[in-house]
Amino acid sequence: GINAEYGKQHKLVAMMKGVLRVALSLLFVCSFASSVFHQDKIHRDKRTGEEVLVYINHVTPENRRLLHDFNINKVRSPTEIEAYIKEPAQLELLKSQNFDYEIIPNTDSRSLREYNIRKRLRTLKRSLESDSSDKDENGCGIIDPKKEFTDYHNYDQLTAFLKNIHCLYPTITRLFSVGKSVSGRDLWVLEISKNPGVNELEPKFKYVGNMHGDETVGREILLRFIHSICSQYGESKKITWLIDNTDIFVLPTMNPDGFEAGTRANANQFDLNRNFPDQYKGFNEKEAQPEVLAIMDWLKNNTFTLSANFHGGDVVANYPFDGNKDEISGKASPSPDNTVFKFLARIYADHNPVMSKSKEFSQGNYKRSSMVHLIWRNARFQLPVARLPGDHCGALHGQVSSRF
16 A cells, blocks of 8 residues: 555656656747847836836838847737837937837826827727638637737737637636636636546646736747647647646736736736735735735645746746845745756756857856846745745746847
């Protein structure tokens, strides 16, 4: 009995090691962004101190090369982008080259509301111009990646995409909501497994994106990831094995309200990344947000083997802990699973060309530090990188961004 049980556990551990390599590698291979880059310093408005974000329209192959050094926030379509201005000279470049652009207001003002109205009208125009008539014999929409992934998905489009994926692949997917946002939007989760909804003895993986509403690349990476592995089930041996032997849960957006508003915070103006319990500072239940409480309840009722949480900006793979009881910046505070986290971060970094080929660091493609611009760094005790009370899942926090 004891030997048999030990044998089962040993086999499971061996299988989990293989799954970790495949799952983390696959997540980067099928990434919507072809590569990632450092987020440099951002120019701030001298009067307000706020970051300067611009919308650029009518981008062409001819003028696109002039935007190579811009810090791209969103690629809305092949001809539309949003970018942060790193230095005043970039604004002068847009003016001198006659780019069709406008500065995006980032305060709660009339100008911001007017900008959002124009943004919704542009999105509606693209939707009306797109051809969505292609259906399969079951009435499910046929997904053409070249059309589907040319723009960011708003909440309605994301919901429709997930429902359509479940329609196309009903035997290996289950779509459900773990709760509601402040504004009543569903926090959708898609489960991908050979037997979705069945609690089997196999590793569970959790991927979360868009915790900050304005950090959007991870959201699209996860949608592309969903389509990639579902569409290759039964065709790719590697992906078929992955789905047959693991239970994958994907929450593309934890902050749908923030995404719709183009803000970092949720609709109550709380940074969800700072709203979870802290092992040294405790938990302010009075200020706990519905999105955070929904995720905590979900974690308490599920035992995940590993999690990845995607943010935007710096190109790093973060792991616990940056916080320490003395609150000393830069002081090492390794978790009990430090060796495992370093192993996982190495896999993550090695499969990203920009990270693995970086010459920025004297110690190669990683360096242990709490500095935000390094490949690996410790991070706070919160959802993206550690365990919550009742949660037995180790987590990596990946920060990614798209290069235009």
